[in-house]
Amino acid sequence: MKLTILGCHSATPRWDAHPTSQILEVKGHLFLIDCGEGTQVQLRRYKIKFARIKHIFISHLHGDHFFGLVGLVSTFRLLGREADLHIYGPKGIKEAITLQLKLGKSWTNYGLYFHELENTESEVIFEDDSVLVKTVPLVHRVYTNGFLISEKVTERPLDINACRRHKIDKSYFNKIKQGGDVKAEDGSVIKNELLTLAPDLPKSYAFCSDTVYHPAVVPIIKGATMLYHEATFLESHKDLAIKTKHSTAKEAATIAKDAAVGGLIVGHYSGRYGDHELFKTEAQEIFKNVIVGRDGLEVSF
């Protein structure tokens, strides 16, 4: 998986600090997660082939997470897009986008499908042969979901050398890749595990923003390879975190530790902080592998 952070600052956009938006590349998909104002410019800045985006996941309907969506949808139209676009987000998102398109008499000439969410329990919202996307219900000032994007366990790849040793004919290869055993000439059964290699461990990415410290996410994101968790404040402003329903760096790290994730990326910093390394320092008192999110950051895992 490769994550590109297009923006990870809270609230008001500035020329050097963009609101939340991320691109996750996984198994041939280019998933867009959140779409604050200016996301389409950030996509161009970081040379993302954004015609490849077919699925957009919106956590909640605060402006810094979705005001860039209608512009992106419109730009796709202007660029002559033909492929379907699926948008997953809170109930109301369809009306907000389609009303604006209607006012501009600017209907898309590609298929635009809205999948409106209102469930407060985790649910599967996208699935294909290789990837599964689940919601991670969060608690914020409005209805909000994080997302858990997981690779599926893939086929065990063929162990060519083992097949040669066991003198397996090519005609059996498909059966083996599908998990089948093979009967040898002497009638004995050669188990599939002897003819295949261990598959890569499936990876997963959890996105949790915006939210209060909410331990109920822990069982849902347990063992994720990488977690992005908002850390709008430091502990010194915990009163503000409580008041505005955001998290502190320490709280993000506590979730990371309890969920035993592989790594933690923090972001969604309040504009009051100049030095974002402070978030790392605070988080590392709880959890070691902390990455300071910033616009343009690429993380592969």
Add this chain to the structure above:
Amino acid sequence: MKLTILGCHSATPRWDAHPTSQILEVKGHLFLIDCGEGTQVQLRRYKIKFARIKHIFISHLHGDHFFGLVGLVSTFRLLGREADLHIYGPKGIKEAITLQLKLGKSWTNYGLYFHELENTESEVIFEDDSVLVKTVPLVHRVYTNGFLISEKVTERPLDINACRRHKIDKSYFNKIKQGGDVKAEDGSVIKNELLTLAPDLPKSYAFCSDTVYHPAVVPIIKGATMLYHEATFLESHKDLAIKTKHSTAKEAATIAKDAAVGGLIVGHYSGRYGDHELFKTEAQEIFKNVIVGRDGLEVSF
């Protein structure tokens, strides 16, 4: 008057080419005209004190002219704005903005007033002691207005030297500034014109975007000090101008010439053109004083 162009490119925003938005400083007002995506970032980039904006004029509801409005309205809220904000634009603009604020449970804590326009004849939409704003009905794919912003004739300023020569007591100064004559000690009347200077000629700015070539605007904007007129295409793409209901540089210049304006700024260039000086060359065949609009351009007149 001082005009700052925040963006003057058509359609899709890029990091180096912003959609339509302008700031006009006139008689203590800071008027925002159009508000494409990213306008709030451009306001910061050019260090405009945007808390001073109290009136926003939106020409039409295509994304490149209004998708930045909801973000700006929200940012005003986050910055603790208290002053009223008046938004003038096509019918539907109120629903588009308020729906999005409602979805985010983000009501403004300042007064937000919408003045929805649907008249197809020119009308006065704002007036105070010193400035008048009229619509300039345009013809585009959706209901569209340009705007004519005119200074009013101001008071004749006091001619201090003349007052001294005529030995006028200070106590008469207010009366004189308000246009009154003064009776001299010998009973003769000293006319106001002898005690005051000629006022500055009132200036006016006309904004016409987006529109087909539409000569009906000429009598409305007649004699404007400065005209911004869209020139999306060159004459070589006139077929596209007709099809998309835009103007060419030559057409913009023809309007400028027929309306006998003081100067013409062109903009709203289609992305297909690399060299915008071509618009000036084409326009100058018809009208001499042409300025090539660009992001960040300041023009005082």
